[in-house]
Amino acid sequence: MTSNFTWVDGGIVGLYLLATMIVGVAIRRYVTRVEDFIVARREMDVYLGIASLAATEFGIVTCMYASQAGYTRGFAGAIPGICNAIAMAVIGYTGFCVKKLRDSGVMTIPELFEQRYGKFVRWLSGVVIVLGGLLNMGVFLRGGGQFQVVCCGMNIRSLENAMTVLLIGVAVYTILGGMLSVLVTDFLQFVVMSAGLLLVTFLVLGKVGWGSLTAAVDTHYGAGGFNPFVAKGLGWPFVLSNLLTNTAAVLTWQTCIARLLAAKDSRTGRKVYTGTAFFFVCRWVIPGIWGIAALAIVAPGVLAPIGLQFGEKDASLFAMPYLLSQLVPAGMMGILVAAMLAADMSTDSSYMLTWGSVIYNDILAPFRRTAWSERKGILWNRFIVALIGVFLLFWGLWYKLEGNLWEYLQTTGTIYLASMSILLIACCYWRRANNWGAIAGIIVGAALPVLALSLNLFVEVRVPVLDETGNQIIQEGQALTQAVGLARHYVGDNFVNIGTYALVAVAMVVGSLLKPPARSA
Amino acid sequence: HPFWASLTVAVLVWYSTVTIYVAIKGIGDIRRMLRRLSDSKDAGSGVAS
Numbered sequence: 001m002t003s004n005f006t007w008v009d010g011g012i013v014g015l016y017l018l019a020t021m022i023v024g025v026a027i028r029r030y031v032t033r034v035e036d037f038i039v040a041r042r043e044m045d046v047y048l049g050i051a052s053l054a055a056t057e058f059g060i061v062t063c064m065y066a067s068q069a070g071y072t073r074g075f076a077g078a079i080p081g082i083c084n085a086i087a088m089a090v091i092g093y094t095g096f097c098v099k100k101l102r103d104s105g106v107m108t109i110p111e112l113f114e115q116r117y118g119k120f121v122r123w124l125s126g127v128v129i130v131l132g133g134l135l136n137m138g139v140f141l142r143g144g145g146q147f148q149v150v151c152c153g154m155n156i157r158s159l160e161n162a163m164t165v166l167l168i169g170v171a172v173y174t175i176l177g178g179m180l181s182v183l184v185t186d187f188l189q190f191v192v193m194s195a196g197l198l199l200v201t202f203l204v205l206g207k208v209g210w211g212s213l214t215a216a217v218d219t220h221y222g223a224g225g226f227n228p229f230v231a232k233g234l235g236w237p238f239v240l241s242n243l244l245t246n247t248a249a250v251l252t253w254q255t256c257i258a259r260l261l262a263a264k265d266s267r268t269g270r271k272v273y274t275g276t277a278f279f280f281v282c283r284w285v286i287p288g289i290w291g292i293a294a295l296a297i298v299a300p301g302v303l304a305p306i307g308l309q310f311g312e313k314d315a316s317l318f319a320m321p322y323l324l325s326q327l328v329p330a331g332m333m334g335i336l337v338a339a340m341l342a343a344d345m346s347t348d349s350s351y352m353l354t355w356g357s358v359i360y361n362d363i364l365a366p367f368r369r370t371a372w373s374e375r376k377g378i379l380w381n382r383f384i385v386a387l388i389g390v391f392l393l394f395w396g397l398w399y400k401l402e403g404n405l406w407e408y409l410q411t412t413g414t415i416y417l418a419s420m421s422i423l424l425i426a427c428c429y430w431r432r433a434n435n436w437g438a439i440a441g442i443i444v445g446a447a448l449p450v451l452a453l454s455l456n457l458f459v460e461v462r463v464p465v466l467d468e469t470g471n472q473i474i475q476e477g478q479a480l481t482q483a484v485g486l487a488r489h490y491v492g493d494n495f496v497n498i499g500t501y502a503l504v505a506v507a508m509v510v511g512s513l514l515k516p517p518a519r520s521a
Numbered sequence: 522h523p524f525w526a527s528l529t530v531a532v533l534v535w536y537s538t539v540t541i542y543v544a545i546k547g548i549g550d551i552r553r554m555l556r557r558l559s560d561s562k563d564a565g566s567g568v569a570s
Binding site (some may be wrong): 030036040041043044045046047048049050054057075078180183184187188191194197198201202214226275278279281282285286316370 | 522525526528529531532533535536537539540543544546547548549550551553554555557558559570
């Protein structure tokens with residue numbers, strides 16, 4: 001693979017990485033308590049919160065799946081971003097759940113659950129949050145490494161080295177400075193990332209043109225490329241599934257909630273939500289345009305060999321990085337790679353820290369017989385973040401994606417999003433909610449997505465490959481078929497998702513009503 | 522395609538303007554946060570929650 005990445009670009013990237021490391025490590029002297037490490041002593045104000053949340057929720061993996069959506073679905077692929085922005089704006093404006101959550105003064109959601117559902121539910125919630133989160137973030141590093149290899153024309157064997165170096169850099173300042181380092185480096189990354197994204201987008205629009213974008217979508221996807229309700233394979237289940245996922249994510253996704261809980265008060269946290277809402281449209285539309293540009297000018301035959309090199313079944317993931325490797329000139333390539341590394345570092349650091357805080361605060365809680373000193377607490381938090389880093393490295397190297405990246409992230413996220421969001425709503429607004437309902441909801445919420453993932457991974461069905469007119473493709477006298485996961489073929493990812501939310505709600509209500517009321521003394 | 526065209530333009534305008542505003546205000550937020558942390562650094566129970 002050739003690319004326009006030169007030593008000048010390498011210098012720009014190196015300088016940026018060095019600056020980030022120095023700033024991140026310098027912040028460590030402010031960390032004296034566990035509260036500093038996990039929630040920045042709740043000193044975060046509105047604009048730092050907006051910059052931090054916008055940077056955290058835009059990683060290379062975000063860019064990869066959003067551009068894949070643009071490449072494979074046209075403009076309709078940006079619907080999840082619109083759903084996310086609507087959910088965030090409405091929840092921020094109304095304070096639905098998040099006001100009560102922040103006012104409670106907890107450091108994590110399971111800590112709030114203990115007040116309502118008891119210690120066991122707190123511990124169990126911590127377990128499913130960590131399980132769903134780790135499976136989700138496990139693909140981040142691989143996506144980031146693949147982008148660098150394709151975009152910079154790096155040797156494929158350098159992928160592991162690139163991933164390792166990137167992770168060590170992020171882990172060092174996250175381990176030392178916790179949330180304080182994450183917030184300050186996020187801010188730096190927000191500025192670098194935004195500048196790079198804008199420059200590249202104007203370059204793409206200038207070189208490809210608006211007309212070519214719409215023509216490409218029209219040619220490949222027709223009306224469905226602009227309207228998800230009439231798109232093949234999308235329709236209302238896709239929109240509803242994304243609305244549910246994104247609402248639940250705004251309420252309970254660790255990286256989002258960490259900003260709310262690090263805010264000075266609930267009013268500040270809500271302002272961070274409303275102020276960040278439109279950035280969630282940007283994070284789908286900007287890479288989506290890059291993906292559509294790839295659809296317009298990249299020959300599909302170029303992508304298949306790239307996919308094979310990585311052992312990935314779906315080569316559409318590499319359309320955008322390949323486009324950028326050919327389109328972005330030397331010099332500007334350094335700015336692009338620095339911007340993308342900025343995006344990835346802010347994401348990785350925040351994910352490691354916020355999921356680590358659940359392990360410390362909620363999973364280890366029953367094992368702390370006596371109160372720990374601040375020093376011991378910080379040491380354990382640092383150790384946990386380092387362990388998550390090691391997990392990310394090995395999972396990122398081992399796991400190969402079976403299908404669409406966003407659908408994978410949605411399904412693994414649902415392992416806890418469905419149950420935690422419904423438990424949180426019930427905790428805040430339903431007096432009859434109790435630990436029976438909570439446990440039933442958690443079990444159902446985790447079991448269904450895990451079952452669907454397992455069926456897709458281990459049981460495949462052969463289905464005919466159809467051309468654009470819906471006719472079966474025949475090659476050398478034989479019908480062409482492809483392997484599809486069992487749950488994906490018979491149920492579909494979107495219905496698995498919608499069904500999980502519905503059944504968790506039923507489990508929560510039925511479980512709570514079945515528990516006999518406590519007898520008064 | 523008025524919806525997607527206007528949304529794309531809105532995204533580009535937003536990213537070109539609001540980002541700069543957030544960045545400028547964010548610097549003030551960081552300075553205030555670090556100052557408050559410095560002031561309270563010398564003030565604790567020594568026990569983690």
